[in-house]
Amino acid sequence: MVVAPRVLRQTFPGDHPVQWRTASPLWAVLQPRTDNPVFAQPAMLRFTTDTFMEDFLTVATETPTRLWEWQVQKETWRKPAPIPSLRLAPGQTPSTPPTQMLDDPALQNEPLKLYQPAHQRYYLVAANLVCRIPGLPDKTLKTTQRETVSFVVRRLLTVNKVLQEHAFVNGFWQPVEPALLQSLKAGEQTFPMFPVTYTQRADGYARRMFSGLIPVSNREAFLNAGLQSKATGDSVVETEGDRRDRLLTLLQVDVVAPWRNINQSRIQEDRTLVESWSKLEAGRRNELLASVHLAQDKLQSVSWYVLLDLAYYLRDYLPAVWNRLEISPDTPVPTGTPGKALLDTLQSTTFKLETSENFNTFMVLQNKFSGVSDPTGRTSLAKALKDVYAARVHLENATAPYSYQSPAGWPASQFLLCGNGVNSLVNGGDLDLLVFVQRIRDALTALPPDANQRLPLVPTAPTLIKSQNEANYDNDLFLIRCVYERPNCPPSVHPTVVSEPTQRFQMASYFDPDAPARPIRIPMPIDTSPAGLRKFAKNTMFVMSDSLACQVEKARDLTFGDLVLSVLPWPFHKDFSASAGGCPSGTLSFGKICTFSIPIITICALILLIIIVSLLDLIFKWVPFLIFCLPLPGLKAKK
Incomplete structure (x- = not known):
């Protein structure tokens, strides 16, 4: 028993x-x-x-x-x-417990x-x-x-x-x-x-x-x-100041940061233009004009989308300001109107596009990015916001990139956020001290959003600073x-x-240098010849919309030579085709489901890893610590 x-x-x-x-x-x-x-x-x-x-x-x-x-x-x-x-082996006796763990x-x-x-x-x-x-x-x-x-x-x-x-x-x-x-x-x-x-x-x-x-x-x-x-x-009761800080953070994420990036792109384009002008012979400056137009179209396209996000922001969180802009954007604002400083700034910030096609004049090419100083016929930022909002349906549904040669459907006002005088609104080191941010802050103080309005969940600067101070990794x-x-x-x-x-x-953290390393083995394809690679099943599927499928097809048309020429200086420089960024609007297109071979993708990933590591070794000096190989006798692709 x-x-x-x-x-x-x-x-x-x-x-x-x-x-x-x-x-x-x-x-x-x-x-x-x-x-x-x-x-x-x-x-x-x-x-x-x-x-x-x-x-x-x-x-x-x-x-x-x-x-x-x-x-x-x-x-x-x-x-x-x-x-x-x-488990102990047969006949093995347990170890004697120590008097103290050492x-x-x-x-x-x-x-x-x-x-x-x-x-x-x-x-x-x-x-x-x-x-x-x-x-x-x-x-x-x-x-x-x-x-x-x-x-x-x-x-x-x-x-x-x-x-x-x-x-x-x-x-x-x-x-x-x-x-x-x-x-x-x-x-x-x-x-x-x-x-x-x-x-x-x-x-x-x-x-x-x-x-x-x-x-x-x-x-x-x-x-x-x-x-x-x-x-x-x-x-937790959120104060009016907390809500204002949250909205200012949203402004910096959705509007100010992309706006500043547009300014940086313009600086790079200016630098490229100066170098190209000095190296390119006069007979080929018409090619330089075409390259400038491509860069201008790109800056204009992203400027419109940033302006659209700004219009949405004003509509949702400063409706009184937005209503005045939508009705009469350039009408003077009476004294004492809440948000007057912001409205005045939007009306006084203006831009005028360079329309001359004189490619033999360096100033004309440079003005394609900065605008002209002619005081007549200028477009205010307030008017540009109204026009962009009016064209929001086209902007949200566009599949082809903007081209100055086919502006149909795009906003009526061409307004570059990197233009002279416009870019100064967000230039500076401290984001909180930027002119544009200060104007928005003053407007939010005078016209606070309704206490019951739901605001986006974004980390505010005070919260991030407090969290960083409290983390104390020591x-x-x-x-x-x-x-x-x-x-x-x-x-x-x-x-x-x-x-x-x-x-x-x-x-210990995940990347603790003392941490034991879990053994990870990634077997690569053994037979990498065409005869061997063709045998693998294509069982990995990518589902692509019509827009992405068209862009992938355009990318497949590019060659390695196109990539090299696109980054070379003049006179060897050659831009991508203007139609390489998307598909024509209104054409019949379909989405796709494409199958790929995982073994081939794995080989490409390994080769790209080696290339990227080798390039970045100029900065990190890490190649000596990356890899260690042992020979495996008998492991052959063909037996």
Whole structure:
């Protein structure tokens, strides 16, 4: 008859103090138990395979006395900790437990690091919940009374030059008072633990320990979480200034940044024009004019789309300003009108396109980007916004790029944001001090959006600065405490039982230079001859719209020579065809589904990687550290 092992649990009458102790299979290693502080600390176990949970259960249930071999130790990929064998060979005896776990002497002064699952490292915390009576029997959980066990991760941050524990509450770190370290803060995040029952070989009793997976993969969330001096409610009241900051950030992302990039593109085009003019003979300057027109069309096209985003912005968040622009963009604004400074700026900022085709005059070519200074017939920024908004349907649905030779459907006003006088609105180092941003800020202050209006979720500058200051990557020490909760009992009678802390540790980043490297093997195609490559299935499909399919077809028409000529200086320079950027509007076209051969794509990716690495070696000097190859005799494409 098979007799089930007896479970050593609380069977004595009355209530007894409950406490956390390290995992019971390790008790035999800890001598003496009475004054050894590790006996009161939850244990941390390290596993090195993706089957870590099965491995842990196998060791805990079959050979629990060997669990000490999986205790966490300091290690690096150059000095890895020993990896114990899951099962002993026939006739092999278990290793003798040491009296004290010793780290590699070279790592004694280094902090303990827990590595990521991507490094093939998994860590468990393990402890026993026992009654403080002779024999330390396991405490039975009364699940019907909602009793639970879990663990918390706490961070050590410097406060007044002293390391202080902080609890993770609602996504923030809150300080824990020194007198309340062994208590649970309200709302503190807990992580689950699960029971594991095993049989003690010495007396035949079954014991139960609790374990949980340490969330090392949460490192970035932990380190980037902000600080809170005290608990706050879940609801945050956003002030008018906060909403204004959010809208200003949206303006900088959608309008100001692309506008400034257009200005940078104009500077590059000017530089290219100056170099080309000095090198190109007079008889070929008509070719230079065609190249200038292509660049001008590109600048005009992106200028219209930035203007359209600005029009949408004014329509949605400054409707009073937009309504005046849409009705009468160039009518003088009465004194005292809210947003007058912004309206005046939009009306006074003007541009006039260079229409001359005299390619033998350098100034004419340069004015194609900057505009002319003629005071008559100029278009205001306010008028350009109205015209762009009126043509929004065409802009949103256009499939062919803009060309000055076929302007049908495009906005009536040609307005380059990189033109002289226009670009000055966003020129400067500090984005908050730009003329245009200041005008928008003043208008938002005078005409704040409705408090009930939903605003986009964008990170504001104050929030980013605060988050960066609070992240503090220098303070990256953590510890773990196990928790036993009895929510149905009054805290004065049966308070929450929180364990002593584990040893302190750091959580390694994904690119930690000490991290073990998970072995990754990418097999390449063996036979790369046409005879071999034609045999692979084309099982990777790309679904393309009609617009993308047409652009891909145009790209397939380009040759390597076209690419080289497009970047060479004059007189060797040759632009791409004007129709290379898209498909003609109104033509019948279809989407496509194309299948590709993954082996060929993999080979191309490897070759491109080598080319890019070689080119960027001029900056990073990294080629000596990139690759190491070993010969493989017998691996041949043709046998």
